[in-house]
Amino acid sequence: MKCPFCGYPDTKVIDSRPSESxxxxxxxxxxxxxxxxxxxxxxxxxxxxxxxxxxxxxxxxVKLFKGLQNAIKKRPVSVDDMNALVDNIENTFANRMQTxxxxxxxxxxxxxxLKKLDHVAYVRFASVYKDFADVDSFIQIISELSADKxxxxxxxxxxDEDK
Numbered sequence: 001m002k003c004p005f006c007g008y009p010d011t012k013v014i015d016s017r018p019s020e021s022x023x024x025x026x027x028x029x030x031x032x033x034x035x036x037x038x039x040x041x042x043x044x045x046x047x048x049x050x051x052x053x054x055x056x057x058x059x060x061x062v063k064l065f066k067g068l069q070n071a072i073k074k075r076p077v078s079v080d081d082m083n084a085l086v087d088n089i090e091n092t093f094a095n096r097m098q099t100x101x102x103x104x105x106x107x108x109x110x111x112x113x114l115k116k117l118d119h120v121a122y123v124r125f126a127s128v129y130k131d132f133a134d135v136d137s138f139i140q141i142i143s144e145l146s147a148d149k150x151x152x153x154x155x156x157x158x159x160d161e162d163k
Contacts, residue, residue, distance in 0.1 A: 001038065003031065003032060003034065005032055006029060006034070008029055008030065008031035010030045011029050011030060012027065012030055013025050013026070013027055014027065014028050022039045023040040024037060024039055024040075025037065025039075025040065042094075044090070044094040045093075045097055045098070047059035047090070047094075047100070047101060048099060049100075049101055050101065050102045050103070051102075051103050056100075059093070059101075059106075061086055061090060064089070064106070065083075067110075067125070068085065068086065068114075068125070070124070071121040071122075071125035071128075072121045073124075075118050075120055075121050076118065077121060081117055085113040085117070089113070107129045110125060110129070111125060111126060111129065115145070115148070119145050122145065123145070127141075
């Protein structure tokens with residue numbers, strides 16, 4: 001790291017700590033002795049999203065967050081949980097060094113996350129994302145949730161003839 005005061009190419013780190021999503025480093029020039037602060041951030045690859053209308057647009061965290069807000073309205077899901085879900089989705093693509101994805105892949109990841117957080121929010125998001133056209137679509141997804149809940153609780157899932 002080059003000293004911003006004298007231009008000397010050698011500095012030493014005297015303090016390092018996390019700061020939000022960055023790494024804050026306090027440095028000292030080994031030539032002039034002056035101190036300065038640098039911030040290190042992870043550079044994520046630009047993620048382009050392939051949409052249903054065959055267009056591409058950059059991944060927009062804010063847009064995804066707003067979609068989640070509609071799904072969790074008046075539900076016991078915290079903003080921290082929503083941020084964690086959005087960050088997890090973004091980080092999954094960054095860790096794969098993936099630069100392109102589809103709205104379907106993002107939507108499926110959101111549904112997986114909402115299924116763990118809140119079933120009502122899951123159904124709300126699914127109704128918009130999967131473009132439910134009738135009541136049968138709602139019944140089917142609720143039945144699937146109920147079957148998953150029964151499996152996780154160790155109960156046998158109800159069969160259609162039991163209803």
